[in-house]
Amino acid sequence: MASRTPLNATGVMLALAAACLITPAAAQAQTTGSIDPSGQTRFVHPDxxxxxxxxxEANFPNCIRGMWPEAQARGVSRQTFERYTSRLQPDMRIMTFLDSQPEFSKPVGDYVNMLVTEFRVKKGREVLERYKPIFDQVEKAYGVDRYAVAAIWGIESTYGDPKGTGSRSVLTSTATLACIGRRQDYFRGEFLATLQILQSGDVPNDHLTGSWAGAFGPTQFMPTSFQQFAVDFDGDGKRDVVTSIPDIIASTANNLKLDGWQFGKTWGYEVVLPNGFDYRLARRELKQPIAKWASLGITRPGGRAFPRGADEAYLLLPAGGDGPGFLMVENFDVIRKYNPADAYALAIGHLADRLRGGGSFAQAWPKEARGLSRGERVEIQQRLTQKGYDVGNPDGIIGTQTRVAIQQFQARAGLRADGYPNTRLLDALRR
Structure with missing residues (x-):
């Protein structure tokens, strides 16, 4: 989901990866929770x-009316505002989706395997061949790898499958979330951007349907991302990322280009770590030349060479020390701007490689019974805080600060310091 990124179509299943459009920074609202004697987290966000x-919910009409001045400042006419808001009613079913995004709560290996399927690979290659002239033009115009664009299209909606793009009104979804729940500041901007889209006529209201978070079209643009990245590539005067294949492909490529895509380079490399490796080096902020990582004994499966030893990379262990490792270069972080979950970006990168003829990962994912709930992630942060580690605000988002704290705790507890949050870590913290 072109983020500033959520949940999509596959996504509805994926909890609609479009919501992914929601950046971790945007989710830094204050949270509350307590740990009861049974060891369970009672977690409730104040909102x-x-x-x-x-x-x-009772104040919804007042909340919507109160946004008129901001809408007017964005070029929305009074007629458009009244036409689309006078009868709006909130969709309260959306509240159940806010904390259930699978790219954050499902084990990474399960998530990647769920998305990178043989069906998507086969379908994606067919799409690349069918629209080859468009991909040729777009790749030349924007300098973005066609396989990355096709992978986003495939994972967000299985190449435009109506069941994947979502059927909720974008106007209703963004209005609901702008006035109710824990993401109001973020979705206020999405709601106002939706009104701007309706004002411009780029996409009619009956085509503005998508995920619970408001992402729409085969590559799941959030309204603000549409405003920033959508282009009229077919020259019909409309930026239509719902029904125009040229606009869909070009707008997605433009998104990646403006986010910093480096043409001709990969997103990362699967790697094998040597025995006795210091897992504390697996930190996003530790970027160094790939040649330096190689000097520490890191290799590629099968002994293949790294093509560009001078490229800066960081080591990511998305499933901890029990799973495959990856050296991530700049394009991986560009994909994360589309959707900030490592699992999502890894699935996009892997599907892109499969579409160009690559194989499966060489190393197996660990078998995990389940992922952690948001409440359990908050509990990990709270227990680390109680033990004197600095995690910042306990918000359920396992970012760099929390991972460093986890590594510090693991090292002092005699555990492998891979910074990976799972049920074993939680059990150790509860003891």
Missing amino acids: MAPEVIARA
Whole structure:
């Protein structure tokens, strides 16, 4: 989902990866929670408490009316505003999706395997051949790898399958989330951007349907991302990322280009770590030349050479020390701007490689019974804080600060310091 990234179509299944469009930074709202004697987390975000939700629902009409000045400042006419908001009603079913995004809560290996399927590979190659002239033109115009664009298209909606793109009104979804729940500041901008799209006429309201988070079209653009990245590549005067194949492909490529895509380079390399490796080096902020990593004993499966030893990379262990490792270069972080979950970016990169003829990962993913719930991730952060480690605000997002704290705890507890949050770590913290 072109983020500033959520949940899509596959995504609805994926909890609609479009919501991924929501950056971790945007989710830094204050949270509350406590750990009871049984060791379970009682976690409630202040804006998600039942009484707060009820008040916000009752205030919905006032909230919408109160956004008129901002809409007007963005070029929305009074006629357009009244036409699309006078009868709006919130969709309260959306509240159940806010904390259930699979790219954050599902084990990484399960998530990647769920998305990078033989069907998507076969379908993607057919799409690349069918629209080859368009991909040729777009790749020349924007300097973005066609396989990355096709991978986003495939993972977000299985190449435009209506079941994958979502059927909820983008206007209703963004309006609901702009006035109710824990993401109001973020979705206020998405709602206003939706009104701008309707004002411009680029996409009619009956085509503005998508995920619960408001992502729409085969590559799942959020309204603000549409405003920033969508292009009229077919020259019909409309930026139509719903029904125009040229606009869909070119707009997705433009998104990646403006986010910093480096043409001719990969997203990363699967790697094998040597025995006795210091897992504390697996930190996003530790970037160094690939040649330096190789000097530490890191190799590619099968002993293949790294093509560009001078490229800066960081080591990512998405499933901890039990799973495959990866050296990630700049294009991986570009994909993460589309959707900030490592699991999502890894699935996109892997599907792109499969589409160009590559094989499966050489190393197996660990068998995990389940991923951690948001409440359990908050509990890990709270217990680390209680033990004197600095994780920042306990928000359920396992970012760099939390991973460093996990590594510090693991090292002091005699555990492998891979920074990976799982049920074993939680059990160790509870003891």
